[in-house]
Amino acid sequence: MSLNAVAHLNFHGQAREALEFYQSVFGGQLTVATYADFGMPAELPGAAHVVFGQVVADNGFRVMAYDVPGEHTPTAPGAPTTRRENGTTITEEPFFLSVRGESIDEVTPVWEGLAEGATVIEEFGPAQWAPAFGMLADRFGVTWIVDVAADHTQA
Structure with a gap:
């Protein structure tokens, strides 16, 4: 199972x-x-x-x-409630969606696609903990983390 x-x-x-x-x-x-x-x-x-x-x-x-059923008027998402301050992620959101790949070449097209019409919270690029990392709120207000898995086998 x-x-x-x-x-x-x-x-x-x-x-x-x-x-x-x-x-x-x-x-x-x-x-x-x-x-x-x-x-x-x-x-x-x-x-x-x-x-x-x-x-x-x-x-x-x-x-x-x-x-969600019922009478709703679609609205454009407001400013994201997630932001970076002094190297720390500050948020009021209950979750993020994470997409992790094995190489920068694999995840770069994902980042570029999600970034269309998005608010970038953290630019996609090298990070202390990963070869590449980025965070954005897409055009629908969903916050995504896109990163590359760190190779922890190397010392």
């Missing part, structure tokens, strides 16, 4: 757009089912919103998302 923890992101009318964006960055298969697909009359508000969605990529990336 094996278990996988998968991030499940909650949106207010932006889930399809976010999932399509993540698919453009990570590749993989996009699956989307709407409330209408599950029987909600198509003429009702929110029927076209996502009740279940995911992106699953061969490289191991997987994320799920849906639109």
Whole structure:
């Protein structure tokens, strides 16, 4: 038996757009089912919103998302609540999403893709603890850490 923890992101009318964006960055298969697909009359508000969605990529990336039901007006995310001060990460967010690769060449395209329309919190580059590290809040307000696994076998 094996278990996988998968991030499940909650949106207010932006889930399809976010999932399509993540698919453009990570590749993989996009699956989307709407409330209408599950029987909600198509003429009702929110029927076209996502009740279940995911992106699953061969490289191991997987994320799920849906639109919280109810009347919501999609809003652009405000300023990120995460920032760097004096070399320390200060945040009020309950979680970040982390993407870790084995080489800078492997994760650089991920960083560049997520950075489109994002607020960069920490520029992508060498760090004391990793060959490369960066942090940003993407265009949907989700905070991502992109880094390269440190080789701890070398002394």
